[in-house]
Amino acid sequence: MSFPHFSRTLPHRALRRALAATLAAFALAGQALAAFPDRPVTLIVPFAAGTTPDIVSRLLAEAIGRDLGQPVVVMNRVGASGIIGTQALIAAPADGYTIGYANVATLAINQSLYKKLPYDADRQLAPIALTGSVQNVLAVRSDLGVQDVAGLIALARKNPGKLTVASGGNGTTGHLSAEMFKSMAGLAIVHIPYKGGVEADLALLRGEVDLVFENTTSIAPHLKTGKIVPLAVTGAARDSRLPTLPTLAESGLPKYQAVAWNGYVAPAGVDPKILDVLNAAFNKALRTPAVKQQLDAQAYDVHVGPRQDLFDLAQKERPVWAEAIRHSGATLD
Structure with a gap:
């Protein structure tokens, strides 16, 4: 015995159910998006x-x-x-x-x-x-006797391997900004990693190291102490908060940029x-x-x-x- 009417309508019913489920899913997705965020x-x-x-x-x-x-x-x-x-x-x-x-x-x-x-x-x-x-600032201890990037480069070249640069750790932007500087200027400066940028700044303040590349936010308060001399910023343009500081690109390293x-x-x-x-x-x-x-x-x-x-x-x-x-x-x- 055959049931032609039933066999023809079953696929249509399944199709309608599938279509309804799809439309319901789209509706729920739209509602979820319209409500975002609801928590x-x-x-x-x-x-x-x-x-x-x-x-x-x-x-x-x-x-x-x-x-x-x-x-x-x-x-x-x-x-x-x-x-x-x-x-x-x-x-x-x-x-x-x-x-x-x-x-x-x-x-x-x-x-x-x-x-x-x-x-x-x-x-x-x-x-x-x-x-x-955030830019980094290249700064040196005040008793190093340099007032600009050219002076630092000249001093480092006269004393290869004797100057030290602190950073907040291996692979930080402070560390790698220093590596870019060393590479472009052809300098041998010893890297000394600390546990963080704060510790690196304090090492410079105490005279334990000669220079540092540290972000403007962290180092700015220390510039008022007179124990640190800022020489340049690392970005493509000067920092409006430190407008007298040149960029490293302006200071003889035209391709330098690191932020x-x-x-x-x-x-x-x-x-x-x-x-x-x-x-x-x-x-x-x-x-x-x-x-x-x-x-x-x-x-x-x-x-x-x-x-x-x-x-x-x-x-x-x-x-x-x-x-x-x-x-x-x-x-x-």
Whole structure:
């Protein structure tokens, strides 16, 4: 016995059910996007509390939280040049509710500093925003007897291997900024790593080392002591907070440029529309006069732009830092 009517209509019913399920899924996805965020967002900072990454992130978290209508809670996951926090971010659900701080270290330096980096930034992360940068300052102890970059280069050439440069650790922008300087000027200066930028600055203040490359935020308060003489900044342009200081490019090294830039990322797979919401929130915060004023106090140069700016900069800078690492011989694994 056959049931022609039943056999013809069954596929149509299955098709209708499948279509209905698909439309329902699209509706739910649209509702979820329209409601984003409907609960707090976690911001992972893979560096210690009280550092420039932490200070900047907490300031921006408060501002974007107001714009999004939900708290943005900062969580510090410290260790291994940002690797621990980056891995924690990659392991989080790709729903936009966990985002992370990323910088020149996690997106550009680590790629050459570690032979076996346990994450692939291009494949496992998605850019949200490039938010800005901080320059380094080349400074010397006051009793070294030099007042400009040319004088430092001349002294180093007369005393190869006798001058010392402190940094906040192997592979930091302070260390690699010094390596770029040594390479371009053809100098032999001994690198002495400390546990952090604060310790490196104090070593210079105490006269234990001869020079340092340290970010403007950290070193600026020490310039008032008279024990440190700033010679130049490391960026492409002068710093408005230290307008009398030339760039290293102006000081005889025309190709020199090194800044500590940063931004924010999400796990790969987050809906691009959610990433656009987050990018708009960051850009709005960075345009806010009160936020800009506070960031300026941190010697932070703001960048506002599309999401891809962050990864475009990382791709551009990786070979620059790779060369500095090659020159230094530094490796962390």
